């Protein structure tokens with residue numbers, strides 16, 4: 001069992017708070033992704049779990065054992081660094097076996113583990129070559145093979161694909177996912193790439209400014225973000241946000257955006273009625289609006305500013321009363337710049353957001 005428990009962990013560098021009071025429980029054999037923009041504290045948190053760079057406060061336990069004050073060598077972890085950190089002058093075989101040799105594992109076991117790891121990563125034919133004469137993708141495989149050969153209970157990976165070109169990343173992403181499903185380790189995987197996070201993680205912890213904003217299954221962080229930041233960081237394009245004016249009369253509440261009145265479901269009525277001030281934010285994803293050529297009583301007229309054909313969809317940038325929205329449409333719908341279109345916002349696709357806290361109040 002290698003559940004990882006992170007309790008109130010904090011770390012600063014001088015005045016800069018890198019990780020702020022983070023709590024996180026990673027289940028045995030779970031694939032947890034730490035996702036967030038550059039500088040949000042992902043590497044710092046991963047290093048704290050690894051025991052590289054002591055946390056200022058908090059507690060870390062691995063497999064039920066408190067490791068807060070233990071050095072990396074005693075935590076039963078192995079790590080893949082963003083830079084790979086493999087030795088260019090050593091053969092691939094010696095690189096993969098390096099940690100095992102350091103741990104004084106016997107020679108025949110080392111040989112066996114090197115061969116198994118190399119086979120898993122399809123680099124058997126590279127074993128006697130040196131990384132200095134290899135491509136980025138091959139070096140990346142060597143780094144992963146080395147980490148896997150350790151057979152540690154915890155595998156920590158810091159942006160392992162970020163040095164690869166786009167096509168290779170895509171390929172390695174699926175390959176790593178397949179491979180790690182067969183490895184018996186609890187994995188913590190750091191990335192700033194939201195697609196990578198959604199596609200690989202059992203759960204995704206979305207970080208910002210040293211704090212975890214939300215930690216949920218990929219579908220949940222995509223469909224039900226807890227706040228505006230998560231909605232805009234996840235998804236390409238980001239979720240659309242519209243500022244609505246609240247109109248209260250005779251105990252009834254309605255919301256108006258660009259002169260269009262949204263009628264509210266009973267659940268949202270009371271939530272929005274109780275909001276202070278007259279503003280509420282609506283969040284809706286590009287693929288969740290309906291685009292019509294003719295108006296209906298439920299639609300809002302918008303002006304098409306940009307049409308981006310993306311193959312499987314057309315991505316439109318449309319404007320309405322000072323708002324800009326991204327709307328995705330089926331490629332068979334012929335649309336031209338400056339055309340007027342009519343958009344319906346299905347009630348069951350709108351997230352209602354408190355504009356003061358930016359927290360999502362209601363997800364249908």
Ligand SMILES: Nc1ncnc2c1ncn2[C@@H]1O[C@H](COP(=O)(O)OP(=O)(O)O)[C@@H](O)[C@H]1O
Pocket residue numbers: 013016017018036037038039040041042043044045
């Ligand atoms: N060794 C360090 N010295 C000073 N500041 C650091 C150091 N390491 C990280 N930081 C700062 O802490 C913050 C978080 O960094 P990091 O954990 O590397 O972010 P991420 O991995 O999410 O990009 C950043 O503002 C970074 O500049």
Ligand SMILES: [Mg+2]
Pocket residue numbers: 042043044
């Ligand atoms: Mg980092």
